[in-house]
Amino acid sequence: MSLVSMPSADTNEVVLRVENLCKVFRLPGARGQVFNALNQLNLAVTRGRTLAVVGESGSGKSTMAQLIMKLQRPSAGRVSLRMDSGMRDVADLPARDLYRKVQMVFQDPYASLNPRQRIWRIVSAPLCNYENLSRDERRQRALHYLHQVGLGETQLHAFPYMLSGGQRQRVNIARALATNPEILILDEPLSALDVSVQAQIINLLQDLQRDLGLTYIFISHDIAVVRHFADQVLVMKSGDMVEWGDVDQVLENPSQAYTRQLLGSMPGRPRDLPVRKELINVMAGG
Numbered sequence: 001m002s003l004v005s006m007p008s009a010d011t012n013e014v015v016l017r018v019e020n021l022c023k024v025f026r027l028p029g030a031r032g033q034v035f036n037a038l039n040q041l042n043l044a045v046t047r048g049r050t051l052a053v054v055g056e057s058g059s060g061k062s063t064m065a066q067l068i069m070k071l072q073r074p075s076a077g078r079v080s081l082r083m084d085s086g087m088r089d090v091a092d093l094p095a096r097d098l099y100r101k102v103q104m105v106f107q108d109p110y111a112s113l114n115p116r117q118r119i120w121r122i123v124s125a126p127l128c129n130y131e132n133l134s135r136d137e138r139r140q141r142a143l144h145y146l147h148q149v150g151l152g153e154t155q156l157h158a159f160p161y162m163l164s165g166g167q168r169q170r171v172n173i174a175r176a177l178a179t180n181p182e183i184l185i186l187d188e189p190l191s192a193l194d195v196s197v198q199a200q201i202i203n204l205l206q207d208l209q210r211d212l213g214l215t216y217i218f219i220s221h222d223i224a225v226v227r228h229f230a231d232q233v234l235v236m237k238s239g240d241m242v243e244w245g246d247v248d249q250v251l252e253n254p255s256q257a258y259t260r261q262l263l264g265s266m267p268g269r270p271r272d273l274p275v276r277k278e279l280i281n282v283m284a285g286g
């Protein structure tokens with residue numbers, strides 16, 4: 001059961017809605033045994049805002065992301081997305097329409113790039129599902145998206161192993177931008193990067209959000225970053241929603257004991273924030 005009810009949001013601005021979403025996994029080798037990874041999740045994501053999702057390991061954050069992206073089927077409930085024709089159940093949407101609207105950036109910038117492909121091929125690959133492009137056109141389009149993430153000609157013909165971790169994560173973001181999506185699901189996009197590079201990527205994500213009007217679902221373990229970056233935060237525990245609200249309210253004045261416990265155990269807990277926030281601003285040149 002969900003521990004909190006769905007907060008109200010201006011329905012005109014809701015671009016993604018999750019209703020009573022559940023995921024039950026059958027455990028291999030354990031006769032008939034099941035595991036509830038997600039229990040009746042309810043959520044509304046507002047256009048142009050950032051919703052952070054926090055919770056201890058195994059709380060269901062990535063499962064939620066996979067259900068939104070149709071990488072897994074829900075056991076119950078539904079995810080709907082704002083399309084030109086109104087809110088549509090993603091179960092009824094062809095993958096190509098879903099991926100036009102929603103893209104994902106994964107945690108590991110190393111594992112998520114094909115090591116045998118040049119960067120222009122990687123970045124322009126999603127476009128091939130929508131358009132019949134020549135090699136030259138693909139390179140031009142890839143260069144456009146590389147410029148958006150602060151890379152350029154130098155990286156266009158490189159292979160992933162030639163790039164730093166931060167550059168690879170920029171390539172991942174460029175690839176995610178290639179379908180001109182409205183929503184990016186960022187699944188711990190900073191955790192494989194060192195702190196100074198994290199700050200640069202946060203800065204980039206904020207610039208992109210401002211310039212392109214993107215909506216973010218940001219899965220993170222770092223409370224300092226969440227506070228700096230997100231508008232709202234959802235706290236999860238063992239597949240349940242524990243608390244959802246504005247970042248300042250939830251992080252400064254959590255209503256649930258579990259949230260207080262989580263804040264105390266995660267890096268960048270509130271009393272550390274001023275230092276980290278300043279650090280991030282300095283590193284991001286802000």
Ligand SMILES: Nc1ncnc2c1ncn2[C@@H]1O[C@H](COP(=O)(O)OP(=O)(O)OP(=O)(O)O)[C@@H](O)[C@H]1O
Binds near residue numbers: 025027035056063
């Ligand atoms: N295919 C599967 N079969 C069985 N159990 C699964 C499967 N996928 C995920 N789980 C379980 O569901 C729970 C939620 O996993 P999930 O990856 O969503 O957690 P998470 O909050 O993203 O964790 P982390 O922060 O470590 O990435 C975990 O206990 C996980 O072991």
